[in-house]
Amino acid sequence: MKYQKIPEATIRRLSRYSRCLEEMEENGEKVVSSAQLANKCIVNAAQVRKDLAYFGEFGIRGVGYYVRDLLNNIKKILGLNKEWRMALIGVGNLGSSLLSYFQLMTTQDYLKQNYKVVASFDIDPPKVIGRVSEKLGKPVEVFHINKIKEVVKERRIEIGLITTPPSEAQSVADLLVEAEVKGILNFAPAQIIVPEGFEVKDVFFTTILDNLAYLLSN
Amino acid sequence: MKYQKIPEATIRRLSRYSRCLEEMEENGEKVVSSAQLANKCIVNAAQVRKDLAYFGEFGIRGVGYYVRDLLNNIKKILGLNKEWRMALIGVGNLGSSLLSYFQLMTTQDYLKQNYKVVASFDIDPPKVIGRVSEKLGKPVEVFHINKIKEVVKERRIEIGLITTPPSEAQSVADLLVEAEVKGILNFAPAQIIVPEGFEVKDVFFTTILDNLAYLLSN
Numbered sequence: 001m002k003y004q005k006i007p008e009a010t011i012r013r014l015s016r017y018s019r020c021l022e023e024m025e026e027n028g029e030k031v032v033s034s035a036q037l038a039n040k041c042i043v044n045a046a047q048v049r050k051d052l053a054y055f056g057e058f059g060i061r062g063v064g065y066y067v068r069d070l071l072n073n074i075k076k077i078l079g080l081n082k083e084w085r086m087a088l089i090g091v092g093n094l095g096s097s098l099l100s101y102f103q104l105m106t107t108q109d110y111l112k113q114n115y116k117v118v119a120s121f122d123i124d125p126p127k128v129i130g131r132v133s134e135k136l137g138k139p140v141e142v143f144h145i146n147k148i149k150e151v152v153k154e155r156r157i158e159i160g161l162i163t164t165p166p167s168e169a170q171s172v173a174d175l176l177v178e179a180e181v182k183g184i185l186n187f188a189p190a191q192i193i194v195p196e197g198f199e200v201k202d203v204f205f206t207t208i209l210d211n212l213a214y215l216l217s218n
Numbered sequence: 219m220k221y222q223k224i225p226e227a228t229i230r231r232l233s234r235y236s237r238c239l240e241e242m243e244e245n246g247e248k249v250v251s252s253a254q255l256a257n258k259c260i261v262n263a264a265q266v267r268k269d270l271a272y273f274g275e276f277g278i279r280g281v282g283y284y285v286r287d288l289l290n291n292i293k294k295i296l297g298l299n300k301e302w303r304m305a306l307i308g309v310g311n312l313g314s315s316l317l318s319y320f321q322l323m324t325t326q327d328y329l330k331q332n333y334k335v336v337a338s339f340d341i342d343p344p345k346v347i348g349r350v351s352e353k354l355g356k357p358v359e360v361f362h363i364n365k366i367k368e369v370v371k372e373r374r375i376e377i378g379l380i381t382t383p384p385s386e387a388q389s390v391a392d393l394l395v396e397a398e399v400k401g402i403l404n405f406a407p408a409q410i411i412v413p414e415g416f417e418v419k420d421v422f423f424t425t426i427l428d429n430l431a432y433l434l435s436n
Binding site: 008011012014015016018019041042077078079080084093094097098100101104114115158159182183185189191193199201203205206207208209210211212213214215216217218 | 226229234259298302311333376377401403409411419421423424425430432433434436
């Protein structure tokens, strides 16, 4: 399978296909046509074929795709054939909400074995410990931020979730880079700068809302 | 000011500029050059000038931009010269977390007067009432979902936030369309279909994580 630069929109749809295919596999479906997959994922069939063509020929003419093979291939492409171990930094209101959310999602199977928050950090762990929900089972351990380097190493953490106030986002990003995680999901509404080759995705609710407001106004 | 089709990336940056300019205005800054704005927002100066050029000439040669004028113009473009009244549907784990988050953000000024959750809905209000945080002041009222049409009208709600389980997302979207809100922010990881001209933005944490996982794997 040869890799080329793949558009972000295609990657987003692949993620969607993989969720649909997982459901199909659970329902015992063995084979799916591009039209059926398109219908289930609410994408047009030509788009499905075009997206999958980036990765070579998965389909079998006149049959469609084998559900399990296609799912495994897409998961491999997306890097979902492994578990991503994550740390959350900033156990305030947003941070503790996200911790419960991820715990719930993992329990309820949406995130399967792919993503797991294995540690959290704060500048004042005793103060925040009560915020971490226990109703979903064993809560994620909260460490002092000055333990980040050793905990990241010990627990083989690859992704950091920043949920601090915006004013702290850059210094936390610096710590994560130093601790040698590979990527960051930044929920703090502040732009952060990281070294070349390091990956950051922003999740700013305000930006998404502003985008929606713009569309509704024009 | 003439409007043309503006790229989504530009809209996202405008949203960022508006946050930076708000901060500048609070600090009493009157004038800003494109280089200063670029520096503050972590965008290059040529990009700032290019983005603002979509909307005609705001700048004054040799001076830069008047902070307040530029901010007001960007807010007008983005539709942020008004308050957007929102309803949240599905007061489960994610829903109640987001309610607290929005309440906190409003209190803490990030979302200013632009976005306000003025009602929430669930299929079983008595069951979820305890989940709505009161620590941030008066909690958002929870109604039974069958009251959605009248409450949307009464409270002049324009945006619906869907935080139900994915299996319920489409039926909730149908109710929101029927109740005549204008747009939806969909947090439930399921594609929804709405009539032409109706706006939906998806916020699927799983998709964003999959995207990051892909970048880290390739």
